[in-house]
Amino acid sequence: MHEHNQHEIVSILSPFILLLPFITGLIIYFLAIIISHKKQRPWPIYRTLYWMIGISFAMIAVVGPLAERSHVDFSAHMLTHLFLGMFAPLLMVLAAPMTLILRALSIQHAKLLTDWLKSRFIRFISDPAIASILNIGGLWLLYTTNLYAAMHESLIWNVIIHLHIFLAGYLFTLSMIYIEPTPHRKSYLYRSIMIVLALAGHGILAKYLYANPPVTVSIHEGEIGSIIMYYGGDLVDMMIMIILCWQWYKETRPRISAKVGDLHT
């Protein structure tokens, strides 16, 4: 009985807590657009759309019918994970929120923000290797330990895990494709290697879960969830890879004095 109550508290309270950061994000983004317009610097509509669709994906993952099902059904859980940890972050990175906020802020405040972005801490966590470990390593911990069971029993774990999935996904995307001003840039080759390793880690975990789902999950649900994870990961990482290669391609455009520029540099 006690366990049952805990379960209910988690499924009622966690959506409210998790909605908060996304609603705040939406409000801040729109406020920044208004301020930017007042400064005679209009903001592109397509970026605004990316932000709205991205936030919607995140919200679908934490509140509503799909989120409710995800508490009992592993394949639904995997879908919410895909929305919260991959689709939403990719769209929200493409929305370039940091660029928008820097435009809206006063010069002094913008300076503070860029100083923070240049800090060693940000340099450390935005390294593609570290971001991949936080992202994929977090998933390994979640699905191969009893953290997955704890997520359904404890409100705090539930909130922490969901926030981690989103933030790690966002950081991961940010570390691979440079849409915003990026002080600590890494080479294309390095980022390419890291995204291949990260996708491999994701795929291996997905197939591992096919045969060894978390304890509370039935074999059948485990199999479907695993397949969703495997191909979903492929799909989103494919989009990140295309953007990465496209940026690489544009940057290595040959100059008129056709020097043997190299894709590797």
Next chain:
Amino acid sequence: MIKNNTNYFKRNLWSGILFGLGLVAFIDETIFHQLLNWHHFYDKSTTKIGLISDGLFHAFSWFATIASLFWFADLRRRKELMISKWWGGVLLGGGAFQLYDGIIQHKLMRIHQIRYVDNVIIYDLVWNIIALLMIVVGLFMIKKRGDKHA
């Protein structure tokens, strides 16, 4: 100038090889896994090393397909595309991957079989002979003289 030519020759070759590898992996995934349902997503006899190899190759082939096409576009805009060398690379890369998949991944690592039937050996033979043919034709196309720019 000669140095430039060998440089571009190598790039044509590698772009082709990577694309061939990605293409074969893609055909494997769509036709044999998804459409025919011959291959299994996961086979209970898969070894640990097989799982890791499959994950790495899958991720790499995914990236290789995309990157090699951008590379192809790069060669075209530089007017350095050697189309027959590129196709030779495609056959070589595709054949090499198919041979690796057919012998190491299917047989030694036992990721999954080509098809779950009695005489799977026939399927294995056809699979690997096609791979060898691709490698031979690919090498022939690469070695052949006269690399006309497309």
